[in-house]
Amino acid sequence: MIRGIQVLGVLVIAYLMFQTLLQWRRGNYGVRKTVLWLSLWIVVTILFAFPSVTLLALPILTMQDAMLTVVVMGLIIAYVLVYETYQQATRAERKLAELAQNIAIHNYLEKARGDPDDKDEER
Amino acid sequence: MTKTKSDRPIHVFIPAYNEEENIGEVIKGLQQLQLSLKLYVIDDGSTDKTAEEASKAGATVIRHLVNLGGGAAIRTAFALALLNGADNVVTLDGDGQHDPKELQCIVEAAKNGGDLVVGSRFLREQELEMPFYRHIGIRFFSWLMSRLVAMRITDATSCYRAYKTAAIKRVFPKLRENQYYGLEVLMRMGESKAKIVEVPITSKSRNKGKSKKGIIKYAYNLLRTLVENGFHQS
Numbered sequence: 011m012i013r014g015i016q017v018l019g020v021l022v023i024a025y026l027m028f029q030t031l032l033q034w035r036r037g038n039y040g041v042r043k044t045v046l047w048l049s050l051w052i053v054v055t056i057l058f059a060f061p062s063v064t065l066l067a068l069p070i071l072t073m074q075d076a077m078l079t080v081v082v083m084g085l086i087i088a089y090v091l092v093y094e095t096y097q098q099a100t101r102a103e104r105k106l107a108e109l110a111q112n113i114a115i116h117n118y119l120e121k122a123r124g125d126p127d128d129k130d131e132e133r
Numbered sequence: 134m135t136k137t138k139s140d141r142p143i144h145v146f147i148p149a150y151n152e153e154e155n156i157g158e159v160i161k162g163l164q165q166l167q168l169s170l171k172l173y174v175i176d177d178g179s180t181d182k183t184a185e186e187a188s189k190a191g192a193t194v195i196r197h198l199v200n201l202g203g204g205a206a207i208r209t210a211f212a213l214a215l216l217n218g219a220d221n222v223v224t225l226d227g228d229g230q231h232d233p234k235e236l237q238c239i240v241e242a243a244k245n246g247g248d249l250v251v252g253s254r255f256l257r258e259q260e261l262e263m264p265f266y267r268h269i270g271i272r273f274f275s276w277l278m279s280r281l282v283a284m285r286i287t288d289a290t291s292c293y294r295a296y297k298t299a300a301i302k303r304v305f306p307k308l309r310e311n312q313y314y315g316l317e318v319l320m321r322m323g324e325s326k327a328k329i330v331e332v333p334i335t336s337k338s339r340n341k342g343k344s345k346k347g348i349i350k351y352a353y354n355l356l357r358t359l360v361e362n363g364f365h366q367s
Contacts, residue, residue, distance in 0.1 A: 110197045114197050
C-alpha cells in the first residue's frame with residue numbers, strides 16, 4: 011500500500027529535481043554539480059517510492075521497518091548536507107573578508123600614491 | 134638619509150565600527166603624546182560618520198566596505214604594517230576604553246624585548262569599570278588561555294597591545310578569526326614561541342555609546358574561538 015508520506019516525499023523530490031535542472035539551465039550549476047544532485051534525488055526517490063529496497067540493508071543497519079530506515083537515512087543525509095552548507099558558508103565568508111580587506115588596502119595604496127605625505131618612510 | 138630604528142614612527146591601528154562619538158577623542162588623545170606616531174583607523178564598514186570623524190581628526194582611514202568584525206580589521210592592520218615596513222605596531226579600541234597616555238609604557242615593554250605586549254586591567258589594584266559577570270568571564274578565559282600558552286595571562290581579551298612586526302609576520306598567515314581575535318592572536322603567538330609580556334593599564338568604560346557585544350554571544354564566541362584554535366593548535 012502506498013503511504014501518504016511516500017507521495018509527499020516523491021513530490022518534494024520532483025520539485026527539487028526541477029529546481030536543480032532550472033539552476034543548470036540558468037548556468038548556475040555545471041554538469042558535474044547537476045549530475046551529482048540529480049543522482050542524489052533519484053536515489054532518494056527510489057527509497058521513497060520503493061522502501062522495500064532498504065530491506066536488503068535492514069539486517070546491516072539493524073532496523074526493523076523499511077519506512078523508518080528511509081526516514082533515518084534521510085536525516086543522516088540532511089545532516090551531511092547541513093554540514094557541507096556550513097563549510098561552504100564559512101569558505102564564502104572567508105573569501106568575502108579577504109576581498110573586502112584587499113579592496114580596503116588597494117584603496118589606501120591608491121590614495122597614498124596620490125598623496126606622498128601619506129606614504130611611509132623608506133622600508 | 135636613512136632613519137634609525139628608534140626614529141621610526143610607531144604604527145597605531147584603531148579598529149572601529151560605528152564609533153563616531155568616540156573616535157575623534159581617541160585620536161586627539163594619541164596626538165597629544167610626545168611620540169612619533171602614524172595613526173590609522175580601520176573603519177570596519179561603519180554606517181555612521183566614523184570614517185569622516187577619524188579623517189577630520191588627522192588619522193589615515195582604511196575602510197572595509199562591509200562590516201567584517203574586529204579580527205578582520207586587525208588582519209587588515211597587520212597586512213598594512215607589514216606592507217609599510219613598520220617595526221612596532223600598537224592596537225587599541227576606538228571606543229575610548231584605552232587611555233592613550235598608557236601607550237608609552239606598552240611600547241617601552243615592546244622595545245625591551247616583548248614580541249607581544251598586552252595591556253592588562255588586572256595587574257594593578259583598581260576599581261574595575263565593568264560588570265561583575267564580565268570580570269569573572271575574562272578571568273576564566275585568561276586562566277584557560279594561560280594553560281594553553283603555558284604562561285601567565287591575566288587579561289586575554291584586552292586589545293590594547295603592542296606587537297613586534299617580526300612576530301606578526303610569523304603568525305599572520307595563520308589568523309582566521311573574523312570577530313574574536315584577541316584569543317586567537319595570543320594562541321598563535323604562544324605557538325610561535327613569541328615572548329608575551331603584560332603591563333598594567335587602567336580599566337575604563339567606553340566614553341559614549343553602547344557596546345555591540347551581548348554577554349551570551351560574547352561568552353559563546355570566546356569559548357568557540359578557544360576550542361577551534363586549541364584544536365588547531367593541537
